[in-house]
Amino acid sequence: MTTVSLSVPQAGELPEIGAVLDSWQSDSGPLHLHTGDLGWYSLRGAQATAQALRVWRFGEHIAAIGLLDGEDLLRLSIDPDLSDDDTLAQQIESDVIAASTAVFGPGAAVLEARGAIRLCDRLQARGWDADEPWTTMSRDLSLPVEDPGIRVEIAESDDAEVWTAIHWSAFRGVPYTADDRQRFVERWNEMMSGPFYSQAQSLLGYDDSGLPVAATTVWSAGPDRPGLIEPLAVDRDQQGHGYGKAIAFAAARSLQRLGSSSAAVATPSANTAAVAAYTSAGYVPGAEVRDLRRDG
Known part of the structure; x- marks a missing residue:
């Protein structure tokens, strides 16, 4: 019987991991970890990024991919x-609850595992509780x-600045x-030259006077698969004028040109303004x- 192994990949393995993650994206499945999430983390x-990943394999076959998005969120x-x-x-x-810190250290922890039916059942049986609600949203790009x-x-x-x-x-x-500006610009350029950006596109939206007011990055998982919006932002001083709706339209059009089947995004349900903007x-x-969630 083939055993399951856990490893932390090397940076050179990122393209392979991204390709596998792409292949798991489907309109009929849940909005789970997307290559765009790795791209934004990059x-x-x-x-x-490689050091933050955890990869489980059956022999040579990649069976699960996890991103430690902070010390207590997988x-x-x-x-x-x-x-x-x-x-x-x-x-x-076993790896998630182990004291070896292969995944989490002791104390509070959160696991996002949409679609991992059996794993979620096992952790809930151990007393892990439901965390705050998120709303996943999707726009069909066939029209x-x-x-x-x-x-x-x-x-x-x-345009980095x-x-x-x-x-x-x-x-x-x-x-x-x-x-702050220097650090963020350097990191943004790092992302653009990274292993996941070849299927991505960043956008800027401008008001009638030519002032930049909104920004987003979209990530394709390849033709006929859901693309991801991560992130989408409207300048704080320009909110309330419909620019969130406008840049959400632009994000969908960009993914459509990249061949995506749908445009997907997830937002905390408590962020009612974001849910309303995407719905509109x-x-x-x-x-x-x-x-x-496991409490500390």
């Missing part, structure tokens, strides 16, 4: 053909997508110092999903 560089995707496999679920469970109604341009490396400033404003809301842009909410 702001930290290829080596750091975002996991399992080969859809193995979602009910008890041998795989048992080994991942035409509306014009965003604003000027949208593909962001290149020369503008793109990162919008993201900082939307998600941080604190002064963007020169040191034709994204259809799915059933709420919850991660699993």
Whole structure:
């Protein structure tokens, strides 16, 4: 009987891991860990991204891929053909709860494992509880997508300062110092030259006066597979004017040109403004999903 092994990959293995993760994306399956999630994480560089990954194999076959998105959050995707496999679920469970820190250290931990049916059953039986709800949303790209109604341009490396400033404003809301700008621009360029960006595109949206007001990056998983929006941002001073809806249209059009079957995104259900913006842009909410949480 083939055993399940856990490893931390090398940076040179990232293209292979990305290709496997691409192959697991399907409109009929859950919105689980996507190659775009690895792409966005690669702001930290290829080596750091590899060190944050956990890969489970049956022999040479990659069976599950996890991203440690911080010390206490593992975002996991399992080969859809193995979602009910008890041998795989048992080994991942053992690694997740082990005191060896192969995955988590002691204390609180959160596991995102959408579609990993058997693993979730086992952890819930151990007392892991449901975490905060998320809303997954998807837009079918087999039909035409509306014009965003604003000027949208593909962001290149020369646009790094503008793109990162919008993201900082939307998600941080604190002064963007020169040191912050330098670090973020360097990391953004690291992402653009990284192993996952060849199937991605970053966009900038402008208002009627030519002021950049919105930014996003979209990630294709290859033709006829769901693409991911990660992230999408509207400058804090420009919110409330429909730019979120506009850039969500632009993101869908970009993924459509890249050959994606759908545009997918996940947002905390508590972020009602984001859910409303995506809904207004034709994204259809799915059933709420919850991660699993182990209290410290």
